Amino acid sequence: MSGKAFFIDTTLCTGCRGCQIACKQWNQLPATKTENWGSYQNPKDLSFYTYKLIRFQEHMGPDNKPVWYFFPDQCRHCVEPPCLEAAEDDAPGGIIIDSQTGAVLYTDKLKKAKAADITEACPFNIPRAQKGTGYMSKCTMCVDRVNNGLLPACVKTCPTGAMSFGDRDKMVDMAKKRLGEVKSKYPSAEVTGLDDLRVFHLLADKPKKYYEYASVDIVPKGMDRKMALRKIGNSLKDLSKEWQIIHKLVS
Numbered sequence: 001m002s003g004k005a006f007f008i009d010t011t012l013c014t015g016c017r018g019c020q021i022a023c024k025q026w027n028q029l030p031a032t033k034t035e036n037w038g039s040y041q042n043p044k045d046l047s048f049y050t051y052k053l054i055r056f057q058e059h060m061g062p063d064n065k066p067v068w069y070f071f072p073d074q075c076r077h078c079v080e081p082p083c084l085e086a087a088e089d090d091a092p093g094g095i096i097i098d099s100q101t102g103a104v105l106y107t108d109k110l111k112k113a114k115a116a117d118i119t120e121a122c123p124f125n126i127p128r129a130q131k132g133t134g135y136m137s138k139c140t141m142c143v144d145r146v147n148n149g150l151l152p153a154c155v156k157t158c159p160t161g162a163m164s165f166g167d168r169d170k171m172v173d174m175a176k177k178r179l180g181e182v183k184s185k186y187p188s189a190e191v192t193g194l195d196d197l198r199v200f201h202l203l204a205d206k207p208k209k210y211y212e213y214a215s216v217d218i219v220p221k222g223m224d225r226k227m228a229l230r231k232i233g234n235s236l237k238d239l240s241k242e243w244q245i246i247h248k249l250v251s
């Protein structure tokens with residue numbers, strides 16, 4: 001599979017949030033008003049102005065000492081994006097895929113879609129709408145940088161090497177190799193997204209211990225009733241066309 005991908009090794013992430021700030025800076029996104037809500041995770045959630053967020057969880061380690069679990073969250077740039085499927089009817093051209101990188105990009109045409117439809121279609125709970133305007137936003141894979149030979153701003157900034165970016169095939173190999181290296185230390189370790197995403201997370205423990213949407217089976221959860229019916233309808237239309245061609249040939 002061609003295009004680009006991120007490999008995020010959470011075993012190297014220190015929760016410094018440099019990537020979160022770099023994303024704001026490059027995309028010229030305003031700061032979000034924060035509050036003490038009992039966690040170092042700040043802001044509390046993704047928003048129209050926050051495309052990248054380090055999610056914090058604290059668990060008890062084997063030696064009864066607390067251990068931090070950090071999860072860098074962003075759009076996974078699905079290879080077959082459920083959000084794009086959801087936008088097809090109401091807002092054609094509202095979500096496009098960049099041909100060079102595979103990045104999933106939102107355009108102004110997405111305004112015509114119902115924001116709730118797009119949000120619900122995303123199995124990773126990523127897209128966010130701007131209050132009062134109908135515009136929606138999320139991570140762009142920094143295509144403006146990548147298509148000019150630069151790394152995404154978040155990857156460029158990461159001081160520990162937790163984030164890598166490059167050709168998808170190379171990132172798959174890197175993720176598998178690194179998984180093999182950490183297995184003796186973290187027997188429950190796994191890599192998410194290798195089959196159907198462009199963001200792979202190496203997690204040292206079960207995904208749910210990091211975040212509810214850390215790893216999701218995108219087929220059943222991403223396909224709502226409307227989408228499923230449309231797929232069935234398209235298949236029936238194809239069958240009907242084939243039947244008409246065969247009928248012409250034999251008559």
Ligand code: SF4
Binds near residue numbers: 076077122127138
């Ligand atoms: S993660 Fe969500 S917003 Fe991103 S491409 Fe997939 S469905 Fe769309």
Ligand code: SF4
Binds near residue numbers: 052154
């Ligand atoms: S790729 Fe760019 S837009 Fe996406 S999270 Fe990283 S810095 Fe933000």
Ligand code: SF4
Binds near residue numbers: 012014015016017020
């Ligand atoms: S910059 Fe790197 S180490 Fe810091 S929070 Fe982001 S991914 Fe983790």
